[in-house]
Amino acid sequence: MDTPVSLFWFRRDLRLSDNVALAQALQNGPVLPIFIFDRAILDKLATGPEPRVQFLHEHLAAIKTQLEAWGSTLRVYYSTPAQVFEHIKSEYPALEHVFANQDYEPYARQRDPAVAQQLTQQGVALHLYKDHVLFHEREILNQAGNPFTVYTPYSKVWRARFTPDMLAEHAIEPRRAHFWQTETRWLMPTLAAMGFAPGTIAFPDNGFKADILARYAAERDTPAVEGTSRLSVHLRFGTISIRQAYTAGFAHSDKWVSELIWREFYQQILANFPEVVNTAFKPEYDQIPWRTGPAAEADFAHWCAGTTGYALVDAGMRQLLKEGWIHNRVRMVVASFLSKHLLLDWRWGQAHFAAKLIDFDLASNNGGWQWAAGTGADAAPYFRVFNPYLQAEKHDPTNTYIRRFVPEYETLAYQMHPIVDHAFARQRALEAYSVGLKGKPLREL
Numbered sequence: 001m002d003t004p005v006s007l008f009w010f011r012r013d014l015r016l017s018d019n020v021a022l023a024q025a026l027q028n029g030p031v032l033p034i035f036i037f038d039r040a041i042l043d044k045l046a047t048g049p050e051p052r053v054q055f056l057h058e059h060l061a062a063i064k065t066q067l068e069a070w071g072s073t074l075r076v077y078y079s080t081p082a083q084v085f086e087h088i089k090s091e092y093p094a095l096e097h098v099f100a101n102q103d104y105e106p107y108a109r110q111r112d113p114a115v116a117q118q119l120t121q122q123g124v125a126l127h128l129y130k131d132h133v134l135f136h137e138r139e140i141l142n143q144a145g146n147p148f149t150v151y152t153p154y155s156k157v158w159r160a161r162f163t164p165d166m167l168a169e170h171a172i173e174p175r176r177a178h179f180w181q182t183e184t185r186w187l188m189p190t191l192a193a194m195g196f197a198p199g200t201i202a203f204p205d206n207g208f209k210a211d212i213l214a215r216y217a218a219e220r221d222t223p224a225v226e227g228t229s230r231l232s233v234h235l236r237f238g239t240i241s242i243r244q245a246y247t248a249g250f251a252h253s254d255k256w257v258s259e260l261i262w263r264e265f266y267q268q269i270l271a272n273f274p275e276v277v278n279t280a281f282k283p284e285y286d287q288i289p290w291r292t293g294p295a296a297e298a299d300f301a302h303w304c305a306g307t308t309g310y311a312l313v314d315a316g317m318r319q320l321l322k323e324g325w326i327h328n329r330v331r332m333v334v335a336s337f338l339s340k341h342l343l344l345d346w347r348w349g350q351a352h353f354a355a356k357l358i359d360f361d362l363a364s365n366n367g368g369w370q371w372a373a374g375t376g377a378d379a380a381p382y383f384r385v386f387n388p389y390l391q392a393e394k395h396d397p398t399n400t401y402i403r404r405f406v407p408e409y410e411t412l413a414y415q416m417h418p419i420v421d422h423a424f425a426r427q428r429a430l431e432a433y434s435v436g437l438k439g440k441p442l443r444e445l
C-alpha cells in the first residue's frame with residue numbers, strides 16, 4: 001500500500017491513554033498499532049500455565065476490542081521483531097516512522113539498536129520516547145556527573161528536579177481517528193498456539209484506591225491487610241501510566257511516592273550497571289562461599305515449596321505459588337532467609353521470583369534481591385540478619401496472614417521441624433559473609 005503510514009509498537013505500555021510515544025505517533029497519523037509476542041523471550045519460558053503471558057494476552061485483547069470500536073485493529077504477531085518489520089515494510093512500502101517507548105532492560109537495549117539499524121536500511125526511522133519513568137538513567141546524576149548508587153540522595157535530587165508539568169497527560173482518545181482505519185479484524189494468536197495455557201491466578205485490577213493510599217504509611221508493612229496498592233503488575237506492563245500513578249501518590253500518600261521513586265532508582269541502577277543481573281553490585285560480595293550440593297538443593301526446594309518450618313517464610317512462598325505475588329515486607333523476609341539463613345546464592349532466589357512473580361520486573365527484582373542479600377547498591381548491611389520469628393511477631397501479631405497460607409502452623413509437628421536452627425543459621429551466615437568479604441573467619445577479626 002502506498003498511503004504513508006506510521007507504526008506504533010506496544011511493549012511495556014499496554015494502554016490507550018496517557019501514552020507518550022503513541023500520542024506522538026498519532027500527531028502524524030495514520031498509525032498502525034502492533035504488538036509482537038517476541039519468540040526470543042517466549043521460547044525461554046516454560047510452556048503450560050504462564051500468568052504473565054496470559055495477562056498480556058488479556059490486555060492486548062481489550063486494546064484490540066477498543067481499537068476495533070474506533071474503526072481500527074491491533075496486529076498481534078508471534079514472531080521476532082526482525083521478521084515482523086521485514087514483513088510490514090514489504091506490505092507497506094510507504095512506512096517511514098516507527099514509534100515506541102523506551103525499555104531500559106538489557107535485552108531491549110540490544111534489540112532496539114538492532115531494530116533501528118534494520119529499519120534505517122529500509123528507509124524507516126525508529127523514534128523512542130520516555131514513558132516508563134519520569135527520569136531516565138542519565139537525568140538524575142550526582143555532582144560528579146555519575147549515577148547515584150544510594151537511594152536517599154537520589155530521591156532528594158529526584159524530588160528537587162520534579163515539576164508538576166511532568167505529570168501532564170499525553171492523551172490518545174482525541175486523536176483516535178488517526179488510527180489506521182480498516183474493516184479487517186486481525187486474528188490474535190491464541191495462548192495455546194504459543195504453547196501456553198490460562199492459569200488460576202486472579203489479577204488485581206488497575207484502579208487507584210484512594211483509601212488504601214491514605215492508609216498506606218500506617219499499613220504498608222502489615223501483610224494480613226490490603227494495605228498496598230497491588231499495582232505492580234500494571235506498572236510492569238504499563239497497563240497504568242506512571243504519570244497517573246504519581247498524580248495519585250502526590251494527592252494521597254507521599255510515602256507511596258517514595259516507593260515509586262525506589263522503582264526509578266532500581267531502573268537507573270539496572271540501566272547504568274547492567275552487569276548487576278548476574279554479579280553482585282559490590283564485587284567483593286561475589287566471594288561469599290554460598291552453599292552448593294545436594295543438601296543446599298534440598299533446602300532450596302523447601303524454600304520454593306514453602307516448607308521450611310518458618311511460618312512467615314512459608315506463608316510468603318505459598319502466597320507466591322498461589323497468587324504470583326508476595327507482600328513487600330514478606331519478600332524481604334523470604335529473600336533474607338534464603339541468602340542468610342540458608343546461605344544460598346541470591347541468584348537462585350532471583351531466578352525463582354523471575355519465574356513466578358506476575359509483577360516480575362528485572363530492575364526491581366534484582367534490586368530487592370541484592371538489597372536483601374546485602375550485595376546491592378544500597379543494601380541492608382550484611383550483619384543484619386532478619387529474625388523471621390520477630391518479623392512475624394511484629395508484622396503479623398495475630399498470625400492472620402500466616403494462618404491464611406499455612407493452616408497447619410499451630411501444630412507441634414510443624415513447629416518442631418524448622419529446616420535450620422535460627423541461632424546456628426545466623427552465626428553461619430555471619431561467618432560465611434566474613435570469610436567472603438574479609439578473607440577471615442569472624443573470630444580472627
Ligand SMILES: Cc1cc2nc3c(=O)[nH]c(=O)nc-3n(C[C@H](O)[C@H](O)[C@H](O)COP(=O)(O)OP(=O)(O)OC[C@H]3O[C@@H](n4cnc5c(N)ncnc54)[C@H](O)[C@@H]3O)c2cc1C
Pocket residue numbers: 220228229230231232233235236256259260262263266326327328329331332335353357359360361362364365366367368369372
Ligand atoms: C526480593 C524482592 C524482589 C522484588 N521483586 C520485584 C519485582 O520483580 N517487581 C516489582 O515490581 N517489585 C519487586 N519488589 C518490590 C516490591 O516488593 C513490590 O514492588 C511490591 O511488593 C508490589 O506490591 P504493590 O504494587 O502493592 O506495592 P506498593 O507498596 O503499593 O507500591 C507501589 C509501587 O511502587 C513500586 N515499589 C514498591 N516498593 C518497591 C521496591 N522496594 N522496589 C522497587 N519498586 C517498588 C512498585 O512498582 C509498586 O507497585 C521486590 C522486592 C524484594 C524485596
